[in-house]
Amino acid sequence: MTDLTRLSASELAAKLARKEVSSVEATQAQLDRIAAVDGDIHAFLHVDAEGALATAADIDSRRAAGEGLHGLAGVPIAVKDIVATKGMPTTCGSKILDGWIPPYDATITQRIKAAGLPILGKTNMDEFAMGSSTEHSAYGPTRNPWDRDRIPGGSGGGSAAAVAAFEAALAIGTDTGGSIRQPGALTGTVGVKPTYGGISRYGLVALASSLDQAGPVTRTVLDAALLHELMGGHDPMDSTSIDAPAPLVVSAARRADVKGLKIGIVKELGGEGFQAGVSARFNEAVELLTSAGAQVVEVSLPSLEYALAAYYLVMPSEASSNLARFDAMRYGVRVPPAGVDDPSAEQVMASSRDAGFGDEVKRRIIVGTYALSSGYYDAYYGSAQKVRTLLARDFAAAFEQVDVLVSPTSPTTAWPLGAKLDDPLSMYLQDVATIPANLAGIPGLSLPVGLADEDGLPVGLQFLAPQQADDRLYNAGAALEKLLEDKWGGPMLAQAPDLEVAR
Amino acid sequence: MSEPAKGISRADVSHLAGLARIDLSEAELDHFAAELPAILEHVAVVQQAAGDDVEAMSHPVPVNNVFREDVVVPCLTPEEALAGAPASEQQRFLVPKILGED
Numbered sequence: 001m002t003d004l005t006r007l008s009a010s011e012l013a014a015k016l017a018r019k020e021v022s023s024v025e026a027t028q029a030q031l032d033r034i035a036a037v038d039g040d041i042h043a044f045l046h047v048d049a050e051g052a053l054a055t056a057a058d059i060d061s062r063r064a065a066g067e068g069l070h071g072l073a074g075v076p077i078a079v080k081d082i083v084a085t086k087g088m089p090t091t092c093g094s095k096i097l098d099g100w101i102p103p104y105d106a107t108i109t110q111r112i113k114a115a116g117l118p119i120l121g122k123t124n125m126d127e128f129a130m131g132s133s134t135e136h137s138a139y140g141p142t143r144n145p146w147d148r149d150r151i152p153g154g155s156g157g158g159s160a161a162a163v164a165a166f167e168a169a170l171a172i173g174t175d176t177g178g179s180i181r182q183p184g185a186l187t188g189t190v191g192v193k194p195t196y197g198g199i200s201r202y203g204l205v206a207l208a209s210s211l212d213q214a215g216p217v218t219r220t221v222l223d224a225a226l227l228h229e230l231m232g233g234h235d236p237m238d239s240t241s242i243d244a245p246a247p248l249v250v251s252a253a254r255r256a257d258v259k260g261l262k263i264g265i266v267k268e269l270g271g272e273g274f275q276a277g278v279s280a281r282f283n284e285a286v287e288l289l290t291s292a293g294a295q296v297v298e299v300s301l302p303s304l305e306y307a308l309a310a311y312y313l314v315m316p317s318e319a320s321s322n323l324a325r326f327d328a329m330r331y332g333v334r335v336p337p338a339g340v341d342d343p344s345a346e347q348v349m350a351s352s353r354d355a356g357f358g359d360e361v362k363r364r365i366i367v368g369t370y371a372l373s374s375g376y377y378d379a380y381y382g383s384a385q386k387v388r389t390l391l392a393r394d395f396a397a398a399f400e401q402v403d404v405l406v407s408p409t410s411p412t413t414a415w416p417l418g419a420k421l422d423d424p425l426s427m428y429l430q431d432v433a434t435i436p437a438n439l440a441g442i443p444g445l446s447l448p449v450g451l452a453d454e455d456g457l458p459v460g461l462q463f464l465a466p467q468q469a470d471d472r473l474y475n476a477g478a479a480l481e482k483l484l485e486d487k488w489g490g491p492m493l494a495q496a497p498d499l500e501v502a503r
Numbered sequence: 504m505s506e507p508a509k510g511i512s513r514a515d516v517s518h519l520a521g522l523a524r525i526d527l528s529e530a531e532l533d534h535f536a537a538e539l540p541a542i543l544e545h546v547a548v549v550q551q552a553a554g555d556d557v558e559a560m561s562h563p564v565p566v567n568n569v570f571r572e573d574v575v576v577p578c579l580t581p582e583e584a585l586a587g588a589p590a591s592e593q594q595r596f597l598v599p600k601i602l603g604e605d
């Protein structure tokens with residue numbers, strides 16, 4: 001019998017629709033896979049076998065009764081632990097939310113529940129999505145399925161590793177500065193950050209409200225489009241949700257034709273600082289696109305020089321403000337200060353936040369508080385906001401010349417666990433290629449383009465498009481995916497090492 | 504406005520932690536005071552990027568206030584709203600004293 005965990009979501013959906021397999025069988029297969037490998041990978045913080053199987057059984061009986069169902073009904077999904085799930089723990093990878101059970105669903109949770117996707121559980125992440133390695137989770141790191149001594153990227157390392165390790169075909173991620181795309185690149189999976197406002201933020205624990213965006217984490221471009229379409233569209237509960245027809249991403253992924261497409265290589269995102277194997281695979285992918293009829297030119301975005309610095313001001317500033325809500329009064333842990341009789345609310349707040357937040361979260365809150373302080377605001381936060389304007393202008397000028405931009409997703413492949421933990425600035429520099437999309441609100445898609453010669457680890461390529469032109473990413477991404485798979489004779493993840501199976 | 508100081512002292516970190524309501528330990532203050540100058544020096548390059556003629560951009564899309572019809576819609580029950588509270592009493596959040604004794 002087919003190993004159901006190896007199917008893409010669209011393949012599984014087709015089998016479910018033809019009643020060749022049941023959702024209970026598919027869900028049980030994923031739960032068995034999680035039980036077998038997740039002790040090692042640690043992609044999940046919480047697994048809800050009972051709830052997932054109940055949803056699966058419900059879908060199976062509704063399908064048997066002839067009910068019209070969503071195309072992805074019965075396909076199991078993993079959800080990043082930053083997304084509110086009613087009745088299921090949501091910790092954001094933080095001790096401060098240890099044991100919190102949301103009393104409501106995020107809009108995207110509602111949408112996947114309404115469509116009948118069994119929720120397998122919640123995936124690991126850097127605490128409050130702050131990090132590029134998933135080592136900042138208060139519950140321990142996730143390991144990269146390609147090499148378990150290496151990080152899977154972050155913040156959404158759990159969702160990416162779950163998909164790469166065949167624990168799920170679909171996962172939800174969120175991307176504030178690359179937290180979907182960079183783990184995608186480092187684990188050989190597909191990840192998409194949609195246009196800002198394309199998918200509702202209602203019920204996502206906020207990191208940086210002007211940058212945060214939820215999106216799909218999958219093994220194929222078409223699967224990403226299917227999940228994107230399911231989650232996307234206007235939501236009155238999110239004031240920044242775009243009230244306009246959503247881009248037609250699924251038909252774009254099926255089109256997969258780059259003939260005549262104008263592609264711009266971002267000059268500043270390559271060369272020095274980029275690992276040789278990353279540059280080699282990237283250049284080969286661009287050649288493939290050229291051979292398929294795309295017109296490739298080089299494009300310059302001069303203000304990229306300042307983008308990383310601007311990001312590491314805007315993000316901590318917004319985070320320091322957003323995380324003020326963790327005050328130990330309405331939800332979250334309360335830890336009174338030791339040795340203080342009858343402490344005040346303020347003392348309890350300060351000691352709870354010290355006990356509940358990890359090192360990286362405290363670091364960013366301090367930086368953000370500094371940048372927003374009277375006397376420093378204009379020089380830091382204000383200047384960073386001006387860089388956003390310059391960057392948006394650069395992108396606008398570039399998209400007058402080309403349809404999409406390309407760059408490597410990450411300057412390096414996955415690094416060993418612990419290698420950058422003591423040097424936060426070197427970790428921040430890993431985000432150089434992904435943060436510009438968040439600052440400008442444009443969509444980005446990362447897909448695997450091969451393995452680096454020097455270490456045999458996955459390399460990702462990123463497409464960028466103008467706001468609300470997410471469909472261009474799926475068209476170009478699916479075309480490149482097909483060109484590469486024809487060359488490789490199958491998907492890249494088929495080359496991933498088999499994981500030792502427990503029991 | 505005066506030119507922002509290049510460095511950040513241990514006392515500055517302690518003050519910022521107070522503003523952020525985080526009771527940092529002595530060891531954490533040492534650690535952050537040693538580490539933050541390099542991070543702040545790196546991000547300070549934004550000051551060279553743009554002149555006064557460039558507008559600040561707070562959001563990637565235009566932000567407008569959004570209203571809905573003023574009608575009653577389902578919301579959390581008091582029990583649901585209080586379910587995650589560290590302490591509650593009489594359908595209210597129970598908090599430590601807000602004001603000092605004196």
